[in-house]
Ligand SMILES: NC(=O)C1=CN([C@@H]2O[C@H](COP(=O)(O)OP(=O)(O)OC[C@H]3O[C@@H](n4cnc5c(N)ncnc54)[C@H](O)[C@@H]3O)[C@@H](O)[C@H]2O)[C@@H](O)CC1
Ligand SMILES: Nc1ncnc2c1ncn2[C@@H]1O[C@H](COP(=O)(O)OP(=O)(O)O)[C@@H](O)[C@H]1O
């Protein structure tokens with residue numbers, strides 16, 4: 001699914017209207033009807049209480065006015081507050097006239113703000129994607145009033161005051177919505193942690209925007225859902241054998257962190273790898289042979305941490321990092337791996353921290369290497385980000401400079417590609433914020449990079465999605481608080497099964 005800017009969204013709206021030979025108020029009616037259907041399916045008139053529709057001067061306000069009319073028709077108690085403005089959009093004006101006279105309408109003023117009780121449901125239709133600068137004056141006062149009262153707010157399209165594509169100036173007034181109901185395609189602002197308190201839960205409703213126009217628009221940002229991945233993971237071939245699916249090598253673990261190696265190993269085995277060898281320090285031998293008999297154990301001469309790189313010639317992909325620690329000898333192993341590897345690499349955790357300590361090693365990264373930092377690890381590779389938008393700029397520059405893929409982990413994990421594109425993942429849940437979840441991802445990605453039939457991009461997209469999906473499936477059994485990294489590994493199989501085509505490659 002594409003992520004479009006505010007300007008592109010406007011373009012699609014207009015092209016849809018043209019293609020249908022209809023008018024903008026028809027599309028507005030459709031959007032507001034979808035919004036109203038969503039709301040009325042969740043809140044009866046009694047549950048909603050008094051519905052206050054706050055309408056701004058543009059088409060977002062127009063949406064609000066249509067919703068007010070429809071809610072009134074469906075038996076809700078509705079009151080409209082209009083933001084005073086010099087100019088109102090044409091569709092605002094049309095829908096202001098269509099509002100039944102019995103629906104009370106008042107004008108917002110700093111000295112006349114709506115009374116908010118626990119029985120009030122606020123529909124925020126002040127501003128949407130047309131917001132061009134931070135709120136001030138009455139609009140800012142209204143928003144502060146709503147937030148101070150912790151009002152139950154459902155925002156149409158965007159929480160008012162929030163910019164669609166750019167960072168928010170500090171301390172500017174933005175509605176804190178419980179839900180944000182938007183249309184058709186996600187917006188970048190929804191995916192960034194710094195906006196979480198404004199957006200609440202977000203939902204997309206289809207309004208029949210023109211598919212062809214969306215298809216044609218160029219964007220560097222995508223939201224990865226099942227259709228994005230359709231056809232990418234082929235069914236296993238009938239006569240396929242363990243050699244067909246790659247021999248992966250994992251370099252993981254150190255004394256006290258052999259568990260990280262075991263988790264990555266289990267994950268790799270549940271992600272379709274043909275053969276797997278695990279290299280740990282000697283202290284890991286008994287643990288690995290007992291915990292994961294499917295993997296071959298190849299121990300380092302050193303008891304507690306990795307000191308030597310094994311011969312690489314048998315392997316189709318190598319993953320390094322989970323639990324390895326940051327010893328100088330281990331850093332040497334990493335440097336040697338970067339110099340010698342001819343096969344795809346996945347680097348995580350302490351391998352990234354070691355790269356951060358010795359940044360000249362970054363020049364050795366083989367093209368299409370996948371790095372999987374969380375934001376703190378990414379900062380060690382680059383610099384502290386001013387905000388989430390700046391972090392994305394750093395991500396793009398890093399991927400382009402080093403011609404690598406970076407999986408920047410989080411609630412909406414963002415995969416940065418060497419061509420400057422971003423792919424935001426749609427699966428996963430807060431239960432995955434638990435030790436070992438990242439080690440599982442390393443195992444998954446190492447398995448997929450060993451598949452000669454997958455590109456680096458597809459391996460990264462599939463792996464990140466399946467990892468999150470496995471977490472979601474696991475959480476259906478364990479709940480989010482009860483989710484463990486081991487539980488994620490158990491649901492990788494079903495997650496991959498959902499993505500697998502019915503045809504072999
Ligand atoms: N374009 C379309 O055909 C559709 C638009 N829709 C709705 O229309 C919205 C976009 O409408 P608009 O482009 O009219 O934009 P908005 O309604 O978001 O706001 C634009 C208006 O606010 C003013 N404005 C911008 N920033 C301001 C600020 N900081 N302080 C005070 N005034 C400010 C602008 O001058 C303009 O009058 C979407 O978010 C969505 O809710 C939907 O009805 C779907 C169809
Ligand atoms: N709130 C969340 N929603 C979705 N996924 C999450 C959330 N929190 C963490 N995750 C996922 O869990 C994993 C955590 O990885 P990481 O921070 O490396 O943990 P660890 O080092 O403990 O293994 C990442 O893949 C991340 O995307």
Ligand SMILES: [K+]
Pocket residue numbers: 060124125126127128155156157158159160
């Ligand atoms: K809004």
